[in-house]
Amino acid sequence: MLNEGVLVIGGGVAGMQAAIDIAASGREVALVDKDKSLGGHVKEYGALFPDLTVGSTLVKQKAQIIKENSKITVMLGTEVDKLQQADGTIIASFLSSGNPKEQIFTAAVIATGFDNFNGKKYGEYGYGRYPGVITGIDFEHQEEAILKRPIKTAVFIKCVGSRDRSKGMPYCSKICCMYTAKQALELKKAQPKAQVYVFYMDIRSNFKNGEEFVRGAMENQHVKYIRGRVGKVIPTNGRLLIRAEDTLMGVPLELEADLVVLATAMVPSQSTNSLVSQVGGKLDTNGFILPIPMAESENPMSLTKGIFYAGACGFPCDVKDALNQGSAAAAGVLGYLQSNRGAAK
């Protein structure tokens, strides 16, 4: 079966945006996701910083546009097994409930996203062992239930898996500072009497209105930020004893909490590796897509001939950035197809 369309691998926000923008030019798009529904991680998120758009609402809006566009074929529960380049075309073989299928495309966008760091790797925080210790992702998933629980003291621990060369990843996952501030804010709004502490090493709120957002959490909602990395969480009398150092005062600290939220890192997705290596792309030492140097590529999202990437498979990014990259990759695809057509004539 011959299809002159464009393949978009990954139905998260970056992939959805890329599909929408490519289809808007009138081209056929196949949007493939291994999950049962579109939206990737974002479909399970609550409010997104800084303007507090609800993640699931955003996904629904994008999914609606895709549904209404007859040019986009959505293939759910489907995995891309093989990806090959031949004669200026891209041959993809799919695995859908065990049935292999092959299709030919003119260009492709890889938007395979990210995975969440496994909090259990930090034994000292007791994730999975102590009730009351959750990750930021758990917080997003069970937000309503958590906000209803009576909480006297909550502690957020940042950089769990990020900026850690021994147990985690050496890079900064970029978004944790913002979503931690957002979650702390939500907790404080739901339970004004709760004491909310955030343990941080640095506050990296490098987004538009990011600094103002974090400062707002501190100054208006009185979320208490303490500089220092928590050393240990100890279950005591049904609560959790937090031991840390306030590095600004230079003193060891102890406090008891009912809820501990770990801001876990964004780690590269397993599927990125196999896809990228099949088309001759490269990964960096962390497992994210290694971009072509800026001055050597026509489009910032281009990977190899006819293949582009977008979103967190390149590097941890926020939702807004993923959408931007999706659009940028779409522009790259359209430009590539246009110049290809000119060359064929």
Place this chain on the structure above:
Amino acid sequence: MTMVITGNSTLQTEVEDLCDVNMDACIQCGTCTGGCSGIELMEYGPRQIIQLIKLNQRKILLDSRAIWMCVSCHICEDRCPAKIKTTSLMDTLREMACVESTTKSNEQIQFHKLYIKQVKAFGRSHESMLTMALTLKGTPLPPLKLMKDLITRMRVDIKPPHRPDKSYRLAIKRVEKGGSKGHGK
């Protein structure tokens, strides 16, 4: 020394209510400490004092020497990027320290109380009398050589102080009557 943070940290709200300073606005940059004229005599800089309030460390804070070494020069406040009124904060903390019974034996408070008593009585401080009063309270006398130098160079007056006129005494009375607790409001 491990600091234990208890669930209800009331100190911050208490101080904030008294001096109208939002402690959470502090970005812990240390500009205040960098410019502070009394820092050599303080065990905690203004930045750390704010942090102690946030950590609910009432006893450490109100027993500290630092709050008494602030000379209200306003350099910290002038340079603060977060617009924190550190000088008002220090005033408030000193007032709180005076009220708290646990700090009655604090020699800084003793000095300041004697000093204010003299200013009220004579309209200015009288060093030789202040030294006498402190000695009676148990503070050792300054070295003899220093005392001799100060007196012979007329830095310290040993003549009895002037008694200020009636209008001054009335003014002091007015201040005492309307004396308010807290600053900035």
